Amino acid sequence: MAGLKRRSTRQAAVRKRSIYAEPDTDDDFEVDSEADYEPEPDVEETAPPPKKRKVTTRHKPQTRSRAKSKPANKTVRSVFKIGKPRKANSSKDVAASKKEFAGPSDHRIPKWASLPVDILRDIFIFASYPLHEGTTESGNNVSWLIKSALTCRAFALPALEAYYQSPAMLTSLHPHHLLDLLRMPKDKRWVDYSVKIKTLSIDVRRLAYVAHNKPSFDLCPLVAELPQLQHMEILHPMYLPPYRPFKIQRWTFPATELFQTMERHDIRLKSWRWSRDMIPKNAFLDLYGMMTTAHQSKVFSRLDRLVVCGFNYEDSSEPKAPEGSDGIYCKLYDLDNANPATEAIATPPGLATSIQKLPAIQDLTFISCDIIMEKFLQRLPQNLQRLELSNCLEITSDMMRAFFNTSGAQLKELVLNHNAALNLSFLQALKVSCPRLEVLKVDLHYYSERFTINDATALYDELLPEDEVPTWPSTLRHLEIVHAQKWSPESAQNLFRSLIDSAPELLDLRSLVLQAHINIPWRDRVGFRDQWIERLRRVYLRREIEPAKNLGSIRQYKLWKQAQGLDNVESMDELGHDNQADAARITRTMSHVQVSTHKSSGDTEAYSDSDVPPAAAHGQPRRSKRVAETQVSQASKSNSPSPESDEESESEEEEWRKQPEKFIQGLCQLVDIRIDNQRPRENQWTEGDFLDSEVSGDEDWQEGAEFEEETYAW
Structure with missing residues (x-):
């Protein structure tokens, strides 16, 4: 019994420790001693007097057979008792954590807690963005905000305001907990x-699946408790990359009851999302009639951003005319012969016509909508300032040019991502059709519709024909074209040359990102890459001046001025330090300051051809080592070498280096140009994916060590 008793006591002690807790100190890593395994002395216990029987559950004693069926506790004990503290993932993290100011300091820490609540709230919002479910780091950001709120009393209110401005729903229980919190009496709340x-x-x-011991969640009571609600979206994983069908339990939101609740509590939305899978499969007239009624209500009177997801060609963009209508409906949507009077009388509800009912709409997003075809974009409101088209397989450059002719005058931001049939031919008329465009983002990476096959290919023949030259509006501030593929070097040269020629007009450009995949031999690609990367950086990249080394602190600046022998230096006696020794040390350290070269912020591990630093910064033009070795070997193997001809060919290739650029813009903070011949894939594997981040498990093994002849079978 002593052995069984001792074993039960030890296992009970292990069960008290959480398996998710990390050891904090070295005391948690003590090694079991022999005294821990000594049997406890038997203690005779006197039987207590009989009492009234209690209705309690009695636990059976722990036996050896039951202990073998639970190996988890033994594993946890071996990990926490014998294991070593986990090492850092990389040396860069350790170096970043230990990076401190090395110069002399006044030891004056700003009073961050004394900042106004509004400023602290904006700081917390910026530091924790984003909190929505579209990112994998949302859980970490939420925990960071909660920890920041528990730091001090001054941080509690701004951190909680930053969190509750857009609360994260990470589990099915969170909507229930939020509703219980909002229904709590106001006198018991710390914050409203x-x-x-x-x-x-x-x-x-979070809404389709029922939480444990909870009923199915209803949105109407939650919305009724939110008088300041302005933005509401119900996200579906099928409308996020890679845009594949995602099987979940079907859920439809109560549209009529929800909008009535919002109107009853005087809620005015500014953004909303329509998802076809969350709307009941009604007839077209019923579907668009419900949407039109909602758009004309007071709830949507201030709506300026609308997201539409999953409306396919089966959901007719504009329903056909019913039988016996005498052709009125057929004439209605012929834009060339449309009659406004007839349209006001006999306009059938549709997606485009229902969107036109929104009086304040300015931002419109379509995701996975094959309904966009023919003249659908021309039926949209003409006062749009932002348009986003993502994973719309039917959109083409001809449709974009037709849209620009009707609604491009007010457009300020255009985002075109993962549209397989859309090439860059629409750039030829961009300057004339969109004179106010400020942001242009084009992502030409495509996703396969199925896991088993790879059909992520472009549906166009050529990305940009050689006879078409892009034009750029003068208001452009951000230009981003990534994963450009299926085009010739001549077409890429036309695009790069158009940017260099338009530099005098693009004075507002501050960010330039171009990633081109050109399938040419590597020798030609090296010269092509060196030329255009250097020229675009020479024209657009801002030359940053490194800050002065003597402005790290007020004390450092005063000591530096004192070391220069200036007479207008204030007294340093109140600091309590040896001024002469500090000044001498500062002088010695400043005499050996080495200015480091600028490094690009791009992820160079993701591409085989990394960014090339500008040759002007080094004083000598950059030449590929492989090209030089190849040229030397070819010259040695040739039967009749001609040095003069080689010099002439090199001079022709390097002629662009000697010619100065006509105009230097030099205002872009980011110029990221990448040219390679890789094929875009959904999962891009790099060298870092095949390297071990931690030491291998067997640390006792050494290569070349002598081992004993005895072998053991485990």
Whole structure:
């Protein structure tokens, strides 16, 4: 019995420790001693007097057979008792954590807690963005905000305001907990949480699946408790990259009851999302009639951003005319012969016509909508300032040019991502059709619709024909074209040359990102890459001046001026330090300051051809080592070498280096140009994916060591 008793006591002690807790100190790593395994002395216990029987559950004693069926506790004990503290993932993290100011300091820490609440709230919002479910780091950001709120009393209110401005729903229980918190009496709340929430973004999986011991969640009671609600979206994982069908339990939101609740509590939305899979499969007239009625209500009177997801060609963009209509409906949507009077009388509801009912719409996003075809874009409101088209397989450059002719005058931001049939031919008329465009983002990476096959290919023949030259509006501030493929070197040269020629007009450009995949031999690609990367950086990249080394602190600046022998230096006696020794040390350290070269912020591990630093910064033109070795070997193997001809060919290739650029813009903070011949893939594997981040398991093994002849079978 002593052995069984001792074993039960030790296992009970192990069960008290959480398996998710990390050891904090070295005391948690003590090694078991022999005294821990000595049997406890038997203690005779006197039987207590009989009492009234209690209705309690009695646990059976722990036996050896039951202990063998639970190996988890033994594993946890071996890990926490014998293991070593986990090492850092990389040396860069350790170096970043230990990086401190090395110069002399005044030891004056700003009073961050004394900042106004509004400023602290904006700081926390910026540091924790984003909190929605579209990112994998949302859980870490939420925990960081909660920890920041527990730091001090001054950080509690701004950190909680930053969190409750858009609360994250990470589990199915979170909507229930939020509703219980909002229904709590106001005298028991530390903050009035209901007026803090302005954005409600929920994954449909949190609503489709029922939480443990909870009923199915209803959105109407939650919305009724949010008087300041302005942005509401119900997200679906199928409308996020890679845009594949995602099987979840079907859920439809109560549209009529939800909008009535919002109107009853005087809620005015500024952003909303329509997802076809969350709307009941009604007839077209019923579907678009419901949407038109909602868009004309007071709830959507201030709506300026609308997201439409999953409307396919089966959901007719504009329903056909019913039988016996005498052709009125057929004439209605012929834009060339449309009659406004007839349109006002006999306009059937449709997606485009329902969007036109929104009086304040300015931002429109379509995701995975094959309904966009023919003249659909021309039926949209003409006062749009932002348009985003993502994974729309039917969109083409001809449709974009037709849209620019009707609604491009007010457009300021255009985002075109993962549209397989859209090439860059629409850039030829961009300057004339979109004179106010400020942001242009084009992502030409495509995703396969199925896991088993790879059909992520472009549906166009050529990305940019050689006879078409892009034009750029003078208001452009951000230009981003990534994963450009299926085009010739001549077409790429036309695009790069158009940017250099338009530099005198692009004075507002501050960010330039171009990633081109050109399938040419590597020798030609090296020269092509060196030429255009250097020229674009020479024209657009801002030459940053390194800050002065003597402005790290007020004390450092005064000591530097004192070391220069200036007479207008204030007294340093109140600092309590040896001024002469500090000044001498500063002088010695400043005499050996080495200015480091600028490094690009791009991820060079993701591409085989890394960014090339500008040759002007080094004084000598950059030449590829492989090209030089190849040229030397070819010259040695040739039967009749001609040095003069080689010099002439090299001079022709390097002629662009000697010619100065006509105009230097030099205002872009980011110029990221990458040219390679890789094929875009959904998962891009690099060298870092095949390297071990931690030491291998067997640390006792050494290569070349002598081992004993005895062998053991485990």
